[in-house]
Amino acid sequence: MMNRTTILLLLIAMISQAQIIQVSSGTIDRIEKFKSTKVDARNIDIWLPDGYSTAERYAVLYMHDGQMLFDPKSTWNKQAWQVDSIAGALIQKNKIQKTIIVGIWNNGLKRHPEYFPQKVYSTFAIEQKKLISDELLKKKKIDTEFKPISDSYLEFIVHELKPYIDQHYSTYTDRDHTFISGSSMGGLISLYAICEYPEVFGGAACLSTHWTGIYQNHDNPIPDAIVSYLKTNLPASQSHKIYFDYGDQTLDSLYRPWQKKVDVVMKAKGFTPKNWKTQFFSGKDHSEQSWRERFSIPLVFMLRF
Secondary structure, eight states: OOHHHHHHHHHHHHHHHOOOOOSSSSEEEEEEEOSSSSSSEEEEEEEOOOOOTSSSSSSSESSEEEEEEEEGGGGSOOOOOHHHHHHHHHHHTSSOOOEEEEOOOOOOGHHHHHSHHHHHTSOOOOHHHHEEEEEEEEHOOOOOOOOHHHHHHHIIIIIHHHHHHHHHHBBBOGGGGEEEEEEHHHHHHHHHHHHOTTOOSEEEEEEEEEETTTSSSOOOOHHHHHHHHHHHOOOOGOOOOEEEEOOOGGGGGGGHHHHHHHHHHHHHHHTTTEEEEEOOOOOOOHHHHHHHHHHHHHHHHHHHO
């Protein structure tokens, strides 16, 4: 008969096994509870393409909301980007360079604080900060007063996670082979990352970027503040690629006027179709299914040979 300790260890093993995700292409290395001095520990899923070899070097794409990227059976809404099958097929067809994808799990109720551009938030008056905090509390996106910690989150990626990946995997470490991507708030933090660390990231793919920060267009200071930030902080167009897109259903229906304003700034800062793309997808909503359907477009845009 098994003792209580043995039973407990078996249960832990079963739970851990249940968390293993299935991929249709390549393999996944999972680091559970990756420790950080900057932010809370979280899981990291590292996708290696078929034929991964230390004899070659690979570009690296860092992606937010890592638990939503690979296996729809493992996600809360049974949807996923399925980046393994998309990237794997593009690599196989020589459409993009060989790439490792690093999925950074979000931190639940700290997702909004980690993904909201901190320097943008610092420009708001007290009453504006209260409005933002109240709206996020109302939507149950946070459970306490809103205080962005995105600068610490980016420090974690740049100064802790990236060095680990470069040390343990066969990567190109330079800017021209280092990219970052996400959707919604993940799109916003990806844009913030390339602005704050233009020497680290050579490209950012921002799908359904959550320009509103909260969930309304009226009485909202956030979008114009982001536009002002971009006027000063966009990276050099000659050495960076930026991709945006949006739909017109569900939450994406809020984004058109703000994306138009951002596009004006992009043109003014010297971005051209060679290094910048904004695409509109009629009838598409704010979901992993929609992002999966079009993810090949930003991958080819950023990672083509």
